[in-house]
Amino acid sequence: MKKSLIKFLGVLLSVFLVLSVAACGGSQEATNGGENSSNSNAGEEQSGGESGGGGEQVARIGVISYLSGNGAAYGEAITSGFKMAQEEINEKYKGQLKIELLIEDSAGQRDQALNAAQKLINSENVLAILGPTLSSEMFVVGPEADQAGVPIMGTSTTANGIPEIGPYVFRNSIPESLAIPASTKKAVEHFGIKKVALIYGHDDDFTLSGYEIMKDTAEKLGLEIVKTEKYATGDTDFSAQLTNIQAAQPDAILASSLYKEGGLILDQARKMGIDVPVVGGNGFNSPQVIVQAGEAAEGVVVASPWFPERDVEEVQTFVKKFQDKYGKIPDQFAAQAYDALYIMTQAILDAGTTEDRDALRDSLAEIKDFKGVTGNFSFDEVGSPIMDPIVLIIKDGKFVEFTD
């Protein structure tokens, strides 16, 4: 009797919450918090009661990932991270919480990502969404989820302006605006760089925003930009751009590209005899760069939230487990996805509900000092991560910490 009454109150409260949020905007924040806490109490008691009877709550989480086409490798890494976290979480919280992942392929296309999001939100009625993979997709999917009041968290979307889309949009990937200045500054100090050449993919939000940050950073550090070159996603021949860069004789190259093109740029540049250091954006931060470019990857500087060799127990356990399962060292994308599902789970447990999207949003926003494999993690007021990037350099075929 009592149980069902509490349940009824919980539902009533969440309905009220939805209505109040729908009715007006930001001024509601404070009261939301209050209502939320009482709501979560109800949820806790509810789940406690149910687990006694052998039932567990099921959280349906939608995943939109880039699983076919040019960038399928990212989607593969990301979903591997999710699946591994899912297994561990379902094991750990057996009887209390079960995470169900509904994985949709976006093929890296904005429209397909949007279709997937609409399907997840409207027909599948998911609690929250993880993904999509590309920043350009997030700019389309984010507003849709935000409007529908579905918390959405990007695990690989690093372009400027993503969490600013709306209160329901989060990300746990370190933005380029944090990573690039850190790596560039370190490289400039270490190598005494004065003239730089820039190369970037001009048709992708991620590489484009990386380029803008690089340009800003270079100007702030007083560097002379001697050449700026562009390419299109999927290009494999960079000889013309690199010939131009070589002629301009820079002290370093700042490259904003995903690792697929990045590896090729490195390989072709080194073969042409361009031996200057290369500072890469987040896209270079993958063991795949070394696999692809081989020796040519030597001397690449990146800033990263993820460093697989870090001497921390959780990191090493994760790396080993991932390697046993998928046969390769997890890259940043897998690690961030892995952390993202844990963050989401933490928020679900805090909110104490697998139904109420608004309660989940509020508890997500309050995540602080979460200890993940990518480090100490908190959200700032807009839903972007606060964490310290590590500057890495590729030396003898692997990433090592870049120290003076």
Next chain:
Amino acid sequence: MFEQQLINGLTLGSIYAIVALGYTLVFGVLEILNMAHGEIFMFGAFIGLLMVVQFGAPIPIAILAAVLVTAVMGFLLERFALRPLRGKKGVSHLAPLISTIGVSIFLENLAHHLFGAETQPFPVSFARISFEIGGVKIYLVQLTIFLIAVALMIGLSLWLQKTKAGKGLRATAESIETANLLGVNTQRIITLTVIIASAMGGIAGVLVGMAFNAVSPQMGLAIGLKGLAIIILGGMGNIKGAMVGGLILGLTEVMSVAYGDSGYRDAIAFLMIIVILLVRPQGLFGSPATQVKR
């Protein structure tokens, strides 16, 4: 620097040309755009890569293996995707196009499963060997690619002009019915055409892998589209047109990056194709007469 960019352009152009040769051969005989050509080309690259990485084979052996596998794929393509649609009543002339698109999607997905989604490097022992002529650096890889492209074109032209099979092929291209009446085994000729075109795709795959040090399941699509543009530019079904068209496209792309804006690479290249087609609608080497068959 201009000379250096010229070399870059010629290398890229000869790669495009070899891909286009395969398209133009099939189109010349069957009037079919073989959309699976790019994916067969991609398989050629992967077979070459497997030979080099797994078995430590030298490049010529890798090319040979790629040719064998892609030739078999060509045979299967013709047998199962094209032949069942040929000469049947009520089959739209677009049907073979669609069925080759189907094959191309199937092959791309198959490659995903067999080889993984990642781009893989293509190690070549002589990648860094180069020589300088008058301040211009030419790599052995670039030279190899260019020479193989020219050799393929000359070989193909000679084969078409001089051999019995080549003559049969040209007769079949003129008219399948007439060639049949004159005692040409057109069924065999058609199969042979698709096999040869696919094998050339295989060679191109290995060369591209070598040139850019990258092999991925998606490589077929991008270069396949360029191949299509080239045969339209050079004149549908024309061997020389494919070669010249390929070189023009490669050079334009490189020069637009070198002296224009690198962001407009494809835009400028395709704009130029449009301009050429406005002046010569049948393509550089196409003759208007042969376009109106049947």
